[in-house]
Amino acid sequence: MPATQLSRRPRFVQHLAVVAAVAAAAPYLIFKVLWLSGSTVGMTSAAVAGQMHGTRYLVGNIVTVAMVFVAVGLVMSLTRTWARRIPGLVIFILGAGAAGLLAPILLGLPLGIVLQSLTGAGTQPADQGLAPWVFGLVYAGFCVLAVAMAISVGAHVVDRWGHLLAAPPSAPSAFAVVCGAVGMLPFAGAMAYWGVMGPGSSGPQGMDLPAQRAVLVVTAVLGVASFVIPLVSHHLALWPRTAWLVTWTGCCVVILQGPAQIVLAQDAVVQPLVVVLALAAVPGGSIYGLAVMRSYLQSPPNPDAAALARLSRKPLLPDQVSPV
Numbered sequence: 001m002p003a004t005q006l007s008r009r010p011r012f013v014q015h016l017a018v019v020a021a022v023a024a025a026a027p028y029l030i031f032k033v034l035w036l037s038g039s040t041v042g043m044t045s046a047a048v049a050g051q052m053h054g055t056r057y058l059v060g061n062i063v064t065v066a067m068v069f070v071a072v073g074l075v076m077s078l079t080r081t082w083a084r085r086i087p088g089l090v091i092f093i094l095g096a097g098a099a100g101l102l103a104p105i106l107l108g109l110p111l112g113i114v115l116q117s118l119t120g121a122g123t124q125p126a127d128q129g130l131a132p133w134v135f136g137l138v139y140a141g142f143c144v145l146a147v148a149m150a151i152s153v154g155a156h157v158v159d160r161w162g163h164l165l166a167a168p169p170s171a172p173s174a175f176a177v178v179c180g181a182v183g184m185l186p187f188a189g190a191m192a193y194w195g196v197m198g199p200g201s202s203g204p205q206g207m208d209l210p211a212q213r214a215v216l217v218v219t220a221v222l223g224v225a226s227f228v229i230p231l232v233s234h235h236l237a238l239w240p241r242t243a244w245l246v247t248w249t250g251c252c253v254v255i256l257q258g259p260a261q262i263v264l265a266q267d268a269v270v271q272p273l274v275v276v277l278a279l280a281a282v283p284g285g286s287i288y289g290l291a292v293m294r295s296y297l298q299s300p301p302n303p304d305a306a307a308l309a310r311l312s313r314k315p316l317l318p319d320q321v322s323p324v
Helices: 011-036 046-051 053-077 089-121 132-165 175-199 208-234 240-263 272-298 303-311
Strands: none
Touching: 011 053, 011 132, 053 089, 053 132, 053 240, 089 132, 089 208, 089 240, 132 240, 175 208, 175 240, 175 272, 208 240, 240 272
């Protein structure tokens, strides 16, 4: 077996990702444990303090604490010598969850904070009942955790399945394209509108500040990009892994952001249009994303031909593709 990118990657980078993941998760976990134990640290409203003892918040806090432990555990596990024995389906599911939930925060929040500082907008989301420094610690931690997971999961994927990424994703069947268009594009369009114009009375409530709306815009961009890239893959022979990264991330974002907006709806009041879009985006994004992978794996590219295409700056020709 030829040397892989992971074997050439300095080991300290992987261990640094583990340290970063633990440090990033610590503030979030500390807040959750304190709140579950009855503390009101970081709260600015007595009403919010009272809600923390309600069933919705108790269940939500327990579930999110478990999710953070799983994320940190995955980063740590992928640095071990036995990481290749982890079932591929486990990596697929956990990687999809991380990409779908964290990518918009990682890519949108820093940009949104810059825009927010330039516009002079407030720094605290309205009616949340938490101090601004709480949001700063928690979401900064999410960004660092996203980077750590990207490093760890990305290195593992390249080491284990890098030979399958020699060419960009290929277009799926016409049926899958229609499902993707119906489910993904309206969702992305709504996110773009709410991101630019604000959520109003129909969008996800509590997403009024530029930093929050930038997350919605990034969600829209990733959704559109993940739909378009497989359809124009012949133009992307020079960047196959980047094309796969954007397609994978965008599909995961479309599938998971709708349900996340429903679960995290402000005051548990879910807007009907958000539900309708999510009901279309989840199956549409799932069918399209899985069909793209299936279409590609049924006729994987010849690695030598793909490399030659990149070097010559020409797209991969159909007769250079070797069927299974």
